[in-house]
Amino acid sequence: MSQVSDERAEVVFEDFKAPYDKSHAVAEANRCLYCEDAPCVKACPTAINIPEFIRKIATDNVRGSAKTIFDSNILGMSCARVCPVEVLCVGDCVYNNMNQPPIQIGKLQRYSTDRAYEAGWEYYQAGEDTGKSVGLIGAGPASLAAAHELRRLGHACTIYEKRAVKGGLNTTGVAPYKMKADRSVAEVEWVLSIGGIDIQHGVELGADMSFTDLEAKHDAVFLGMGLGEDRFLKADGEDMDGVHGAVAFIEEFKLGAVSLDSVSSAIVVGGGNTAVDAVRELVGLGVSNVTLVYRGQEAGMSGYIHEWSAAKIEGVRSCFQTQPVGYVGNGSVTGLKCISLDESKQPIDGTEHTLDAQLVLLAIGQGKLGHLLGELDGVELTNGCVVVDDHGATGRRGVYAGGDCANGGKEVVNGAAEGKRAATAMHKYMMGE
Amino acid sequence: MPDLTSNTAGIVSPNPFWLASAPPANSGDQIMRAFDHGWGGAVWKTLGTPIQNVSSRFGAINHQNSRGIGFNNIELITDRPLEVNFKEIYEVKKRYPKHAVIASLMVETREEWKEMIQRSIDAGADGLELNFGCPHGMCERGMGSAVGQEPTVNERITSWAKEFSTIPVLVKLTPNVADIIPHGLAAQRGGADGVSLINTIKSIIGVDIDRMVVNPRVGTLSTNGGYCGAAVRPIALHMVAALSRAAEFKLPISGIGGVTNWRDAVEFVLLGSTSVQVCTEVMLRGYRIVEDMIEGLENYMVDKGFERLDDMVGKAVSSYSEWGNLDLNYETVAKIDADSCIGCNKCMVACHDGAHQCIFPPTDGSHVPVVDEDECVGCNLCKIVCPVEDCITMTEVENGYTFATWNDHIAGTKQLRPKKGAH
Numbered sequence: 047m048s049q050v051s052d053e054r055a056e057v058v059f060e061d062f063k064a065p066y067d068k069s070h071a072v073a074e075a076n077r078c079l080y081c082e083d084a085p086c087v088k089a090c091p092t093a094i095n096i097p098e099f100i101r102k103i104a105t106d107n108v109r110g111s112a113k114t115i116f117d118s119n120i121l122g123m124s125c126a127r128v129c130p131v132e133v134l135c136v137g138d139c140v141y142n143n144m145n146q147p148p149i150q151i152g153k154l155q156r157y158s159t160d161r162a163y164e165a166g167w168e169y170y171q172a173g174e175d176t177g178k179s180v181g182l183i184g185a186g187p188a189s190l191a192a193a194h195e196l197r198r199l200g201h202a203c204t205i206y207e208k209r210a211v212k213g214g215l216n217t218t219g220v221a222p223y224k225m226k227a228d229r230s231v232a233e234v235e236w237v238l239s240i241g242g243i244d245i246q247h248g249v250e251l252g253a254d255m256s257f258t259d260l261e262a263k264h265d266a267v268f269l270g271m272g273l274g275e276d277r278f279l280k281a282d283g284e285d286m287d288g289v290h291g292a293v294a295f296i297e298e299f300k301l302g303a304v305s306l307d308s309v310s311s312a313i314v315v316g317g318g319n320t321a322v323d324a325v326r327e328l329v330g331l332g333v334s335n336v337t338l339v340y341r342g343q344e345a346g347m348s349g350y351i352h353e354w355s356a357a358k359i360e361g362v363r364s365c366f367q368t369q370p371v372g373y374v375g376n377g378s379v380t381g382l383k384c385i386s387l388d389e390s391k392q393p394i395d396g397t398e399h400t401l402d403a404q405l406v407l408l409a410i411g412q413g414k415l416g417h418l419l420g421e422l423d424g425v426e427l428t429n430g431c432v433v434v435d436d437h438g439a440t441g442r443r444g445v446y447a448g449g450d451c452a453n454g455g456k457e458v459v460n461g462a463a464e465g466k467r468a469a470t471a472m473h474k475y476m477m478g479e
Numbered sequence: 480m481p482d483l484t485s486n487t488a489g490i491v492s493p494n495p496f497w498l499a500s501a502p503p504a505n506s507g508d509q510i511m512r513a514f515d516h517g518w519g520g521a522v523w524k525t526l527g528t529p530i531q532n533v534s535s536r537f538g539a540i541n542h543q544n545s546r547g548i549g550f551n552n553i554e555l556i557t558d559r560p561l562e563v564n565f566k567e568i569y570e571v572k573k574r575y576p577k578h579a580v581i582a583s584l585m586v587e588t589r590e591e592w593k594e595m596i597q598r599s600i601d602a603g604a605d606g607l608e609l610n611f612g613c614p615h616g617m618c619e620r621g622m623g624s625a626v627g628q629e630p631t632v633n634e635r636i637t638s639w640a641k642e643f644s645t646i647p648v649l650v651k652l653t654p655n656v657a658d659i660i661p662h663g664l665a666a667q668r669g670g671a672d673g674v675s676l677i678n679t680i681k682s683i684i685g686v687d688i689d690r691m692v693v694n695p696r697v698g699t700l701s702t703n704g705g706y707c708g709a710a711v712r713p714i715a716l717h718m719v720a721a722l723s724r725a726a727e728f729k730l731p732i733s734g735i736g737g738v739t740n741w742r743d744a745v746e747f748v749l750l751g752s753t754s755v756q757v758c759t760e761v762m763l764r765g766y767r768i769v770e771d772m773i774e775g776l777e778n779y780m781v782d783k784g785f786e787r788l789d790d791m792v793g794k795a796v797s798s799y800s801e802w803g804n805l806d807l808n809y810e811t812v813a814k815i816d817a818d819s820c821i822g823c824n825k826c827m828v829a830c831h832d833g834a835h836q837c838i839f840p841p842t843d844g845s846h847v848p849v850v851d852e853d854e855c856v857g858c859n860l861c862k863i864v865c866p867v868e869d870c871i872t873m874t875e876v877e878n879g880y881t882f883a884t885w886n887d888h889i890a891g892t893k894q895l896r897p898k899k900g901a902h
Contacts, residue, residue, distance in 0.1 A: 069868040077544070080764055102771050105740040110774035 050211060050231055055299035056222035059330050062356070063127075063153060063224075071157040075103035078149045079140060086135040086151060091463040092119035096135055100154055112162030113169050115155055120194045121187055121462045123163055123233050124216050126155035127225040129459050132352040163236060172242050173200030178476045181206065181264035183251050186214020187458045188449025189270035190234060191465030192472075193243045199473045203243045204264070208250035211301065214272055215450070216458055218297040221323045223330065227300045252418045261444070266472045269432055269440075269447035270465060273455055274413030279315075283373030292316065292324045292409035299331065309404040311335040313382050315370055316409030317342055322349035324407050325362045337363040337401065339370060339384065341391055365401065369393065374400055382406055415451055429454065438468030439475075446472055481780035482787045483773065485519060487753040488647040488673030488731045490606040492519035492579035495748065495788055496772050499735055499756035500525050500583035500608060500651070502554065503766070507567030511574065516766040517773055520579030521571075522675075522756060525556035525610045526564055526595060527585040527622070537762075538684030538695040538704065549710035550759045551684040553695060553702055555616045556585055565602040572603035581649065585610040585622050589639050596643040606646050609637065609671075612653035612678025615704050624678070627653035630665035637669025649733060652676040652718075654711075659718040663728050674722070675733035675756065677715045679705025708759040712737025716750055723751030723796045740768070741775025748788065749795035807888065808880035808896050811857035811873040813838070813850045819870040822846030826861035826871060834860045835900035852876075856900040 066074065078100040086096045095114050102111035115122035131137070131152040139148030162169075178201045182189040185207035193203040211217050217230040238245070249255055251271060260267055276291020278284055290298075292314060298304055306312075312333045314324045317340035328336045338357070340347060343366050347354060358364075367387045374381035386397035414430025424442030426433040431454045432440055432447040439446050448464030450456065473479075485495035497520035498504040498513055505524040513521060532554055540549035557564060572580050582599035584607055586592055599607060611633055613623030626632050633650065640648045650666035652659060654677035666674050681703050685694045693701035715736020722728045734752030738744050739760040747755045760768055785791045815826070827848045830838040837854035838861060841847050850861075862871040883893030 067868075069866075082765060082767075098767070098770065101768070102774070105742060105771055105775055107741060107771050107775040107778060109778050110771060113774075 050217070050227045051302055053303050054227060054301060055304045055331060056226050058332075059222035059226070059327075061223060065160065066150075066153050066157045068157075071103055071154060072106075074150055074154060075100045078104070081140055085138040085140060086149075089134045089138040090118075091134075091457070091459045092125075092466070093463075094118040094122065094155075096151055099158060100149065100151070103154060103158060108158055108161045109165070109167050111158040112167065115159055116162075116169055119459065119462050120191055120237055120466075121216070121233065121458060122155060123159035123236070124187075124220075124225055124230055125459045125462065126152050126159055127229070128216070128220050128457070130350050130353075130457060133350060134459070163232075168239075170194070170198055170240050172197045172240055175202075176200040176477065178202065178265040179204065179263070180266045180268060180472060180476075181260050182268040182270055183260075184214055184269075184271035184449070184451075185209075185212045185234070185245055186270055186272055186449060187216050187461035188465035188468075189214075189268060190237050191462040192268050192270065192446075192448065192469040193465075194237050194240055195466045195469035196472065197240045197242050199469070201265075201473065201476065205243060205245045206249040206251065206255065206260075207245055207247050208253075210247055212245060214270075214461075218300055219293060220300075220458075221327060222300060223326070257419065257422060265476050266444045266446065268465070268468055268472065269419070269445065269451055270449045270461070271415055271418075272450040274415045276408055277411045277413060278408055279370055279410070281370070281372045283375060283379070286373055286375050286377060286379045288375070288379035288404055289373065289406045290408070291412075292320050292407040293412060295407050296320075296324065296327065299327070304331070306331055306333055306405070309333050311337070311402045312405040312407070313337050313339050313401055313403040314407045314409055315339045315382075316411075317347035317349060318409060318411075319349045319353065321407075321409035322347075322353045322357055324409055326353070326357045326360060328405075328407075329357075329360045329362060333405070335363070335402075336361070337365060337403075339365045339368050339382065339401070341367065341369050341387055343367060343389070367391070370406075371398070373406070379403065379406055412455065414454075434464075434468075437471035438464055439471055444472075444475060481777055481785055483519075483776060483780075485754045485788055486731075487733050488606070488649060490520070490579050490581060490647050490649075490673075490754075492754065493577055494519035494773055494776075495752075495754040496744065496769055497521055497579065497581070497733070497754050497756045498761065499758040500581075500610065501758035501762070503758060503761040505557070506559070507571045510567075510571050510580070513761075513766045513769075514571075514575045514578050517769040518578075518766065520581065520605075520754065522581040522583050522608050523564065523568060523604075525583040525585045525613070526561060526599070527556045527617075528591075529558050529560060530555040530616075532558055533697045535695040535697065539708070540684060540710065545709075547708060547759070547763045549684070549706060550708035550762070551679070551682050551695075551704035551706045553615050553697075553704040556610070556613070561598070565598050568599070568602035568604055572605075579605045581606040581608050583608040583610050583651070584640075585613070585617060587620075587622060592636065592639050593643045596640060600644065600646055604646060606649060606672075607640060607644055608649045608651050608675055609640055610651050610678070611636070612651045612676075613705065614653060614655050614679055614681040615702060624653040624655050624681070627651075627662060627678070628656055630661050633662060633665040634669040637666050637671050641670035647672040649673045649675045651678055651735075653678045654714060654718055654736075655681045659721050660725050660728065663722045663725070663730070667728060667730055671730060673731040673733060675735055676722075677711070677718050677736045679707045680711055680714065682706030707736065709737045709739050709743075712743060712746075716746060719747060719752055720750040720796060720799045723793055724799055741772045741779065744772060744776060745779055745791075746795075748792055750799070751793040751796050753788070753792055803886045804884050806882045806884060808878065808883045808893075810876040810878050810880075810896065812852045812855040812876055813857070813861050814872045814874045815847060815850060815861075816870050816872070817845065817847045819867050820847045821867055821870075823866060824848060825864045825866065829860050829864045834858050837900060854900050 099114040372383040416427040416430040446468040449461035483494040500522040582604040611627030617623035734747035887893035
């Protein structure tokens with residue numbers, strides 16, 4: 047049911063960061079200084095004991111190395127690939143302070159976790175049955191991390207997922223040169239192997255099941271449904287062929303085939319990480335002219351600088367201080383009408399122009415799903431995101447949240463951390479501790 | 480999970496990993512923190528008449544990218560009041576009754592030994608370790624290695640200790656002797672319950688070539704110290720194995736010397752140690768290394784099918800034999816895997832300059848050196864210098880000759896294969 051197709055357009059991508067073989071992993075592991083109270087650990091949202099897992103690679107205790115990772119982050123195999131380590135652990139490696147190359151923590155984590163997965167080493171068992179049950183919304187990283195932890199504590203878990211595939215954005219949204227959908231699904235199956243986590247596909251909160259039903263069925267509820275649909279410009283012509291939300295388009299080529307034969311020029315609108323991923327992906331899919339259009343200046347982009355630098359090396363062009371105002375085309379888009387902006391993002395008269403494009407992707411944010419919860423007593427929303435305390439609890443008893451729906455859209459590792467954190471809090475709540 | 484319980488001469492600990500008598504086992508606070516990390520036992524920093532230490536005290540060897548591969552010290556025994564040490568032993572044992580606490584002792588007269596042993600027993604120590612090994616400072620005062628190097632003195636003091644002790648007595652042996660066996664036997668004759676080895680090796684760690692003063696420098700002078708760390712492990716393994724295979728030596732062994740991780744510890748156990756003691760690696764990286772040591776040992780035991788630590792003790796001892804018993808007809812040659820060869824030619828230069836001149840430049844336009852297998856003596860040097868894992872394999876050759884040793888040969892009973900590379 048949740049297996050992904052072999053006919054996915056994403057399969058053409060190769061890993062941007064090649065995996066280590068044993069000798070390279072051991073050499074890099076031996077370079078690690080084994081810091082105490084290490085900055086890399088503090089930079090990791092899941093606080094993996096990084097020096098310890100690396101030392102265990104050096105001593106050829108790879109089974110223990112992977113356990114050190116999974117003990118903190120059950121999604122360690124995908125995080126090894128998709129984490130923006132440059133701005134997290136690797137960015138804080140003390141070698142940076144010595145002007146020496148930092149330890150390649152992500153690649154070492156991939157080495158250990160892949161070996162563990164391939165060897166089939168088993169680490170975790172479900173806890174003794176507590177008789178309690180938790181309903182979780184969305185089968186993405188936050189819910190999976192929460193459910194796994196809850197199972198270790200002996201609680202029954204049911205995940206309600208509106209899509210046919212498991213893994214959330216880890217499956218449908220990760221840049222394929224970091225990780226492909228089949229690997230994400232394989233990781234989900236591995237997480238589920240603890241047993242006792244039931245995933246009900248095709249169930250959407252609000253449409254197929256009311257919140258009241260959900261609360262009635264379970265002792266606690268975890269909201270991990272992520273974000274909503276891509277935002278659009280709301281300009282005339284947006285319904286033409288060739289205009290897509292970026293997240294939806296990425297999902298399309300990650301799970302199936304897309305035809306870009308007629309696209310020689312493509313535009314991605316936005317300056318965040320989805321936009322930067324999308325331009326690199328379009329280059330990889332064979333589009334010859336790919337341009338990023340962003341209202342602000344280059345320095346104001348919220349996308350990671352290391353990713354944008356890679357995009358530029360791969361030949362992506364850019365139009366900064368440029369505001370799209372409409373579309374050109376007849377049924378199918380042929381261009382994007384733009385106007386130039388000044389430094390305070392105000393339109394400059396007389397600068398209207400059209401950029402050729404047979405494909406326009408909008409990466410200007412996603413809607414929030416807070417409206418699904420708007421009526422509930424105790425559940426507060428800020429900018430459409432669910433407000434939670436330091437333990438992942440909302441203001442409503444027994445209702446917890448984590449991942450993008452609460453943090454507004456962060457990394458897989460944040461979802462994993464927030465899911466596990468909420469699981470600990472839900473356990474205490476349900477057990478009356 | 481396998482049972483890691485260790486029993487050395489009746490001293491039982493939840494695992495075989497003990498802190499050696501050294502700075503990491505200097506105080507109760509340290510040892511309790513070590514136990515919290517998972518260490519199974521600790522040999523207290525040697526107790527005796529408290530001394531005054533110098534600054535500086537430690538020196539180290541960095542080799543290429545490895546810092547502290549060899550280490551030495553000129554620190555002496557405890558500098559803390561004895562009553563404080565004994566009070567802390569009592570407190571540690573009260574809080575950690577299942578962990579092993581061994582009192583290391585070093586004093587001079589029979590009366591002093593009697594008093595120190597009684598106080599150790601009163602404090603609750605699980606065993607004693609007689610420090611007959613320290614090769615610097617204390618030996619100048621007639622203690623430490625000055626005792627360990629004289630079998631008669633070793634035996635006499637050991638017998639005193641056994642006379643006064645109701646708990647197991649280990650004798651810690653010095654490696655600063657030509658042959659370890661007479662010294663192990665002296666301890667055995669004195670009635671010791673077990674031995675621990677090796678203590679540090681008498682050494683000069685280096686010279687400050689700008690000041691022209693030996694390291695570690697104490698003002699304008701220095702002295703010889705005790706060498707330890709990963710670099711001494713082969714010497715320690717040999718001495719442990721030599722005692723393990725000596726038919727007349729019957730005592731259990733606590734192995735010491737260059738243990739840095741679980742693999743090193745397994746080597747000591749396979750050569751007959753029932754516990755292993757660690758100092759330098761803890762000094763360099765902290766008590767936390769024990770997590771990997773325990774986990775790695777457990778995984779190894781699972782993989783090899785050992786249920787109890789005792790099941791693997793000494794499993795490699797019988798493989799340590801005399802040169803004269805080795806099979807002269809056993810033949811290997813080097814094979815280079817062309818696909819993984821990176822073309823560094825390190826094997827070629829090593830073979831030409833350091834071995835038997837049988838690896839040559841390629842003649843087929845590739846970057847892969849060629850082994851002349853008719854000339855290859857199977858020495859391992861090319862494999863040792865090769866930077867690529869498993870690129871060079873030493874492959875066994877079926878040469879038609881049967882097992883034949885030098886002893887067989889001089890007895891005239893077996894035919895030897897023709898020599899290779901002996902032009």
